[in-house]
Amino acid sequence: MLLAAATAACSGTNAATGNGPGTAGQAATSTPTPQGPVIKISPAEGKANVNPEKKVVVAAIGGPLDEVNLQADGQSLEGAFNADRTKWVSRTPLKPSTSYTVAATAGPTTQQATFTTAKPARSLTVIDVTPAVKGEKVGVGAPIIVRFNTAVTDKKAVEQALQVEAEKPAEGAWRWIADDQVIYRTAKYWPAHQTVTFTAAITGVRGGKGLYGTADMTKTIEIGARRISTLDVRKKVMYVREDGKLVQTMKVSAGNATTREYTTTSGVHLTMEAVNPVWMESPGRKKGDPGYYKVLINHAVRISNSGEYVHAKDNVWAQGVRNVSHGCVNARPDQAKWFYSNNQRGDIVDIKGTNRKLEWNNGWGFWQLSFKEWKKGSALD
Template structure:
């Protein structure tokens, strides 16, 4: 999704660089094009402008003749990329300039007779006091691998609070090989996540382009760098389980491939309920040590267990895992401390066949999964999700 808002060039004063006769001196602010009559070229920002916002586009127009080339070179950065209109009369920069940088704009134009003229203009961007950066972006190779499930959100954490959410969000670009409707969602000033309206189509390639270098994140604060992430959506696998029916059913690409008896949270005085809702597989752990939350050794209800072949589904300690001690209850009763118990054989199969981001949907429990509990993004309906987006939802950009 991309939403880019530009300042209209018509709102800016344009310095016309054109030729004047010897009898008629050039007015202030107008330059001679090589000392002879040539195509008239205008610049925005105008020549010698200071404190230009980093997100203001550079526009070069040929008011007569055509532009052959335009180069915008920065004193402290790489040249700005741009594109020329089909008729060759207008060039506009793409991306964002760097703060505290002086830029020189060099335009090569040609008139109807084929005469070539070079004109230049300079401007300086506003100075920044500090920078912000992406602290983490998920999915990533180290944490999840680069092939993920159809429910996988894109999650970005910043190292500093973002005040100008619109400026940042419109520079977070999502491309995909299969188009999806999607939107970003701010959980707080340092966390913004993206998800489609519906699950990703299976086998979709996705690229995230965080074009944040020079982007305003707040008063005097600008993005430090650009970040790009590529990942793939795997096959569609959705697991559904019922705490009333005590069974997990795994469907891959719409076909049932495994049925597993389960035992969920037993509730009771300690309220050991498995949460109902759309969970996502968050991690796959061969060994996990589980300890009773808020209950210390020697206190009633305390436990500490070493558990094998676990798939985490929330931040509140819920897993789908091997539980040889409850096999007799699996399929008929809920006896766990809140996790989903399955047999050792089923647990070995499940951890091997689950991708991070696979939906795992649990129903029947009186306790609901909170949207902020782990990756509970799908707990919010689309209207709720959009409530915390700074821009309108839209389709992802095509990825070739």
């Protein structure tokens, strides 16, 4: 009996160590349920006054991320996973003064965090886009002139947020002409008869110390006919072509060239505005001075900021014969009225034959620069 008891005791020991048969041995070989990956979100839950420049980062330890959703105001923001999907980083800039929610899953694990971005010390907005008037058609030389409410110091970041999309794509570039103004010009004239969409996606973009974009803007620009006027002032005839077809031949009289001021500028001009009537007054002179004039002119189309217009004048005796103006290009009243009525801002007026060159920054003389030179004014060049 003692021997049997000893044997039983020995058998019981073997069972306890998992070496013998029985229920105890089976329990010892079972394994616990594996835990899911650990998810970490930055910014953390409840974080306030988060810098809008900050990226949202979601990381998983112990397994890949299945899904990440970053939202604000009912809209999802874009982001990207790394190769093994253990990290997700936001791509879209955050908006200032906004509450964000991040939800992430990795296997059986879910994690969520809500944070709020800081209010910017200063707000950056677009206050004007020219020419972008609803219903207006512009010429194939038209620039896109964007003006901000304040000076921009981080021009690269802001310029990257400016988008131009055309139905008929054309290479182009931005050029900063002031801290608060940037201009887009194509390498060649716009293809005619199309729609161009400009978007300033600047919300959350840093424009300088404490300066962030707070509102996006989108404008639609309609490109009309390819209207190009050419004039050799020595021949005193201006030819107007539309989509390659000659539509008007105008005898004109240009600047008399007795002084630089009275010399018509040579170069590629853009039409800037059409006014009827307009007062024209001699610059730098007052009433009583030699050479002073102040006259009311009809059907005037501005082509520079130095006082040059294509306009109506009844001195038909000089048109096509002599250059007698103070620098403008005048034409027969009925033809000048036609030119005025058919003008699109951004139409080309290409003038040659004088020794006074149009400066690139005189009005919209932007085509006076080669595209290579133009691009040097870009913050991205």
